Amino acid sequence: MKTNISLLPYHTFGAKVNADFFTTFSNKEELTTILDQKPNDQNFIILGGGSNILFTQDFHGLIIKNEISGFDVISEDDNHITLKIGAGENWHDTVMQTVEKGWQGIENLALIPGTVGASPIQNIGAYGVEVKDVIQKVEFYHFDKKETFEYSNQECAFGYRNSIFKNELKGKIAVLSITIKLNKNWHFNTSYGAIEDEIKHQGIENLTPLDLANVIIKIRESKLPDPKEIGNCGSFFKNPVLPKKDALKIIEKYPEAPHYIVGEEAIKIPAGWLIQTAGWKGKSLGNVGTYPKQALVLVNNGGATGEEAWALALQIQKDVKTQFGISIEPEVNIL
Ligand code: FAD
Ligand code: EPU
16 A cells, blocks of 8 residues: 555646555455455545546545456357456557457557556447447446446446446446457448548558557547647547537538437537637647647646646636537546
């Protein structure tokens, strides 16, 4: 157990914050020992890679960092392979391990930072794929019930950047492993415009999972800041999904507004476009700004506090609400 520890190495925004206590666990037994030994009234969180968290102040409590490893084949036939992966594994390394073996399913999710255990929490997604598309089971430990559960894909109640773990089970469980099913017969999703362009640009003819992962990496590197160089937490807000009639009013007023049809009655309008149109693209407030190539990403221009980032987020939220009447909600976990 470490005390009064700097959280700089443990989250991607780069805010100078400390935690009162910090420890790690590599299996369920270590986790239960930590929970049994800690004072009942002590605040705690399970931490993965810290890539979807903004610490707005010092953390007065215990940070419990998940370091459970494991990459096991559960079953295999001619068409599929089912893997159980430890929650502390790095997500991107896991993607690369699978694509290098020719297993298809998570190549579009390459280069998303963080751990495997956090992937079902907000149902990570990118380039037309979400982790829910491959998840068979999520194994987790319930703090109050002191029991391990295995939820099926359906029980996880996945939605856009959402799951049961962000709702009823928020703060009540630790994900221990996920089980995913991948394809040996490839069914690629290249529907996102930039993917086809990049495949052509690279002159790829017989696309493999590894090729597609590399295409995604190239696209992401051209759009998103590398947290090792510029502190950030990815998209700060979720893209708002609006009732069709509200979205159509905006599209009528701003015919250039990008939008995606979601079912019969809803339309998603990118928050990045709303923020840009509200005048915030590449602008800063104190040491925090929006990334010049992607207004949805708040960046630490050096020495920023989490409090400053939150102040900018609130100002952006307010301006988007004033101009468009739309409330944009943070995707990032604010502490
Ligand atoms: P953390 O930030 O450590 O934790 C996030 C939340 O999950 C916290 O509430 C934490 O308490 C909880 N948690 C973490 N692990 C566990 C566990 N084992 N059990 C229970 N609760 C847990 N996300 C996308 O969906 N798509 C993207 O394309 C994407 N791109 C990104 C790009 C960049 C540059 C960055 C910085 C972030 C991006 N993200 C993206 C967000 C982020 O990478 C994901 O949300 C990721 O899953 C977070 O993983 P983590 O291990 O860092 O979680
Ligand atoms: N756009 C602008 N201005 C901007 C940014 C975007 O007009 O400053 C427009 C783009 O031109 C495009 C549209 O908005 O028409 C969508 O932009 P982009 O393709 O960059 O995707 P996004 O909606 O901003 C989402 C996810 C990302 C994910 C990408 C790729 C959310 C909140 N974000 O971003 O996820 O990687 O799509 O699929 O859904 C994350 O969650 O942290 C994250 C990075």
